[in-house]
Amino acid sequence: MNKKLVSVLIPALNEEENIERCYHRVVDVFETLPQYRLEIIVNDNHSSDQTFQILQGLAARDPRLRVYRFSRNVGYGRSILHAYQSANGDCAIQIDSDMQDPPELIPQMLKLWSDGNEVVYGVRRSLPDGVLVTALRKGFYWFIAKVSPDELPRDAGEFRLVDRRVLDRLRGIRDRSPYVRGLISAMGFRQTGFDYERQSRTAGLSKFPFRAMLSLAVDALVNHSLLPLRLASNISLIVGLLTFLLMIFYLIGRLVFGQEWPAGFATTTVLLLLSITLNAMFLGIIGEYIGRIFLQTKDLHAPIVESALNADDGYWPEGSVLHRKSA
Numbered sequence: 001m002n003k004k005l006v007s008v009l010i011p012a013l014n015e016e017e018n019i020e021r022c023y024h025r026v027v028d029v030f031e032t033l034p035q036y037r038l039e040i041i042v043n044d045n046h047s048s049d050q051t052f053q054i055l056q057g058l059a060a061r062d063p064r065l066r067v068y069r070f071s072r073n074v075g076y077g078r079s080i081l082h083a084y085q086s087a088n089g090d091c092a093i094q095i096d097s098d099m100q101d102p103p104e105l106i107p108q109m110l111k112l113w114s115d116g117n118e119v120v121y122g123v124r125r126s127l128p129d130g131v132l133v134t135a136l137r138k139g140f141y142w143f144i145a146k147v148s149p150d151e152l153p154r155d156a157g158e159f160r161l162v163d164r165r166v167l168d169r170l171r172g173i174r175d176r177s178p179y180v181r182g183l184i185s186a187m188g189f190r191q192t193g194f195d196y197e198r199q200s201r202t203a204g205l206s207k208f209p210f211r212a213m214l215s216l217a218v219d220a221l222v223n224h225s226l227l228p229l230r231l232a233s234n235i236s237l238i239v240g241l242l243t244f245l246l247m248i249f250y251l252i253g254r255l256v257f258g259q260e261w262p263a264g265f266a267t268t269t270v271l272l273l274l275s276i277t278l279n280a281m282f283l284g285i286i287g288e289y290i291g292r293i294f295l296q297t298k299d300l301h302a303p304i305v306e307s308a309l310n311a312d313d314g315y316w317p318e319g320s321v322l323h324r325k326s327a
Contacts, residue, residue, distance in 0.1 A: 003035060003036055003037045004035075004036055004037065004089075004090040004091070005036070005037045005038075005039060005088060005089040005090050006030070006036050006037065006038055006039070006089050006090070006091055006092070006093060006110070007039050007040075007041055007087035007088060007089030007091070007092040007093070008026050008038065008039070008040045008041070008092070008093050008095060008106075009041050009043075009080065009083040009084065009087060009092055009093065009094045009095070010022060010023075010026075010040065010041070010042045010043070010083075010094075010095055010096070010097050011042075011043050011045065011076065011079050011080050011083065011094075011096070011097065012042055012043065012044050012045065012047065012051055012055075012097045013044075013045040013046075013047055013051075013073070014047045014048060014049045014051060015047070015051050015097045015098065016047070016049040016050040016051045016054060018097050018098050018099065019042070019051055019054055019055060019097050020054055020058065021099065022095075022097045022098075022099055022103070023040065023042075023058055023065065025099065025103045025104075026038075026040060026095070026103045026106075027040075027062075028103075029103050029104060029106050029107065030106075032107070033106075033107060033110070036110065038064050039064050039065075039066060039087075039088060039089060040062075040064055040065045040066065041066045041067075041068070041083050041086055041087060042055055042065065042066070042067045042068070042097075043067075043068050043070070043079045043080070043082055043083045044067060044068065044069040044070065045070055045073050045074060045075075045076075045079045046069065046070050046071065046072050046073045046074075046306070047069075052067070052069050052307070055067045055309065056309060059309040059310050063310050064310075065309070065310060066086070066308075066309065066310045066311050067307075067308065067309040067310065067311075068082065068083075068086065068305050068307075068308050068311065069305065069306050069307040069308070070303045070304060070305060070306060071303075071304040071305070071306040072304075074303040077178040077179060077180055078178060078303055079303065080094060080158070080180050081170065081173065081178045081180050081183075082303055084162070084167060084170045084171075084180070085167075085170055085171045085173075086311075087167055089164070089167075090163075090164050091110075091113055091161055091162060091163050091164060091167075092161070092162055092167055093106060093109060093160070093161045094158050094159065094160055095159060096158065096159070099199065100198050100199050101122060101157070101158075101159035101196075101198065101199075102196070102199060105122070105159075105194075105196055108194060109122075109160075109161040109194070110161070112161075112192055112194065113161055113163065116190060117190050117191065117192045118162070118163035118165060118166060118189040118190050118191065119160065119161070119162050119163070119166060119184060119185075119187075119189055119190070119191035119192070120160060120161040120191075120192055120193070120194065121156045121159065121160040121161075121181075121191070121192075121193050121194075122156065122157065122159035122160065122193065122194060122195075122196050123156050123193040123194065123195050123196070124156070124157060124196065124197075124198045125195050125196065125197055125198075156181065156193060157181070157198075158180075158181060159196075160181070160184070162184060163189070165189065166184060166187060166189060169187055170183070170184075235278070235282075
């Protein structure tokens with residue numbers, strides 16, 4: 001009987017303290033799963049420490065380990081999308097190199113996949129973050145689920161398994177700023193979640209400071225909701241209506257009741273500043289969308305691969321360094 005191939009996808013950025021441990025834990029898990037074959041794909045997002053050198057040593061000993069090092073930091077979303085597009089497996093499992101998502105849960109994910117689910121995602125029962133960050137995360141998950149027409153699961157991160165059918169769809173994605181978890185959720189298919197406790201980092205510092213989390217939140221909102229544009233339109237209509245009513249009020253007072261209004265410098269100034277503020281805010285929102293359209297038309301979605309290990313016979317996403325090779 002042919003064994004099914006499982007691709008384990010690991011994004012890495014300056015993870016010299018974690019990457020080898022993560023590799024060994026994944027390999028150890030698959031030692032207990034002889035019914036599956038394993039390939040590991042690590043995308044090194046241009047680490048400045050010894051991460052790539054460690055991966056070189058591991059790849060020299062294990063041909064199942066495939067490594068792509070980008071010519072620069074291309075961002076988390078583009079990095080992980082490249083990994084999905086590179087996967088040759090019957091399914092792919094994404095896991096962080098800091099092991100906050102335990103590799104020992106992979107057998108449970110494979111069991112849910114074998115039951116017929118095409119997307120299996122972990123739902124975090126708890127987070128090892130501070131109270132404020134945890135509250136912001138949960139609040140954002142609730143908000144994006146409410147405003148998006150796509151069914152985005154709450155409290156689900158990047159720890160997931162996707163079937164080959166989903167991988168084939170992802171290979172056709174050309175997005176300069178992808179929100180991958182949203183892309184996968186929006187595809188539909190049969191999806192299920194399982195609860196788990198997210199662990200603390202085994203070593204090193206988080207590569208997702210507040211600024212990076214905010215950027216990811218903006219990607220999610222802009223990619224999966226038209227709320228900012230609709231909000232701009234609705235507020236502009238309300239302000240326009242109030243301005244029109246105020247103008248009618250002034251005209252009636254002057255022409256019908258003969259009211260002598262005082263010099264309107266203050267009122268004019270306030271209205272002028274309000275108009276300028278609203279215009280600037282809404283042009284900024286519209287500009288966010290137009291900027292993304294501009295970047296898409298430049299066709300710079302595919303990262304440039306600076307170095308690749310054990311990738312001679314695999315699939316290279318079009319535009320990476322080589323075009324598609326036969327799998």
